[in-house]
Amino acid sequence: MRYLFFIAAVLAAGFLTSSPYKLQLLTFIGINTLLALGLNMLMGYTGQISLGHAAFYGLGAYTSGVLTVHYHWSPWLGLAAAIVLAVAAAFFIALPLLQLSGFYLGMGTLGFGMIMFVVFRQMSLTGGDSGLVGIPGLFIGPLSLDSPRNYLFFVWAVAIISIFLCERLIHSRIGRALRAIHDSERAASSMGIDTGKLKVHIFVLSAVLAAVAGFLYAHLVSFISPSSFDFLVSVRMVTMVVIGGMASIWGSLLGAAVLTVLPETLTVFSEYEMIVYGLVLIVIMILLPQGLFRGVLDIYERAGSKAGKASARSQG
Amino acid sequence: MNALEARQEKPLPVLRVEAVCKSFGGIQALNDVTFDVPAGSIFSLIGPNGAGKTTLLNLVTGSFPADSGQVVFRETMLNGRKAHERVALGIARTFQNIELFGSMSVLENVLVGRHVKTRCGFLGAMARLPRTIGEEREARSRAMELLDFVGLRDAASQRSTDLPFGWQRFLEIARALATGPRILLLDEPASGLNAVETSSLAELLEKIRKSGVTLLLVEHDMSLVMKVSDRVLVLNHGMKLAEGTPCEVQANEAVIAAYLGRDKAGPRC
Structure with missing residues (x-):
């Protein structure tokens, strides 16, 4: 039911919007939703922070970009390669890193993000600082996704399927185990949960979602450069999760939307843009520490119960 | 007490702790501790604070390895097995400071x-x-x-x-x-409970034992321990001070001197 409403909203937004700029903005929200969703599975649900997730975003973008531009692979094979590489990198990095916790894990993932950033900048294949140009658009059989509207629908189809699958995962044995690790790792392992293994697996899942988002981004904008995957992008991903709501799948969507639209609308403040941006985030966090999704829902429920009490009193 | 003794003579103990030692830095938390927990019993570990009771529990559940000695669960050697694997074998626990999700x-x-x-x-x-x-x-x-x-x-x-x-x-x-444990390790389950709650805890422990689960209890509430336990092991400074039925332990001079004190001593059975 919720999904039907969601799909209808996407279709309506797609068909009612004609400006290519707005269509692209909506597409970016979809891509960012994937990023926030993946990070939320790791951070919000499992309680493991990552300050280097832009590395996987970049890995997805560059893998498919390099393979299609330099080696003329089909983008779909590029996607497969991006996923395989993201899985491998995430496994490799998670095994030592997830032994850490709290700040140390944050610092470790931060370091990984920095290393990948340097790799994107220094390799000749990636075009270094000047970036990678001429990444082809996508086709599904004969259907071109070149038009902004088609690409929007494609990105949102991927996002909705991902949300659907992640929601199922959360409401399962695995999802409970993830939340158990968040609440108390000691107690989780006393329940027979292999916490080390599960943390690695969820890290890999969130890396794959970021890589898919990177793939979608690369083939949308056709030009990528290292600055799209630097430390600030990792921080923005964390902000999306926190603003939208930790451990809230629909919050990821909201956080992604706010952090995509806000910078665009704030350009009217010109040079004060960053200040206003920061202020808005601070105010949201102070007023709604649970994140936008939970916070707004709480206000709604409180208003509902107050109204309920008032009517009960007037009847009594 | 006859039924109880018959139970103790069952051949296979559910848990066997053999010559276990563990030290943290310079502190010898456990020194050559050996005991068997008979299947289907309620087995209590008592002793003053710092005697090594919780350390022993953590060794059995696999929170950290022993320096020497071994822990055998039914016929499985536990040394080297991770905490979560031990749960799958049938060892469950609760925590002294409640750790709910x-x-x-x-x-x-x-x-x-x-x-x-x-x-x-x-x-x-x-x-x-x-x-x-x-x-x-x-x-x-x-x-x-x-x-x-x-x-x-x-x-x-x-x-x-x-x-x-x-x-x-x-x-x-x-x-x-x-x-689905075969043995349940309870770390001070009565701490923080009032008298009514403690007595319903005692009933619950009996019920759990009747359902076929062996219980290993670390507890300070002596009246609870003496009421429900089949066997009691007293630890002091990481060493085994005494082991026996509640009556034997209560009558033991060394236990009275180190832990119980005069007022709680004396055979009541």
């Missing part, structure tokens, strides 16, 4: 306990196969049974940390039982 409901806490008894992985959860659905339904009905067993059925949908303190202890026991 605070973001979850009472029912969900118990459902986490069913983790080792269910199989579905990432793909199974996403595909929601018929097998996964069946497994989930079964886990829920078992969890509700266990909530019933400890008397928390009506609180199933409440947030776990909203429960009164005593109920949280009972919930932790239900959660541990959900793993």
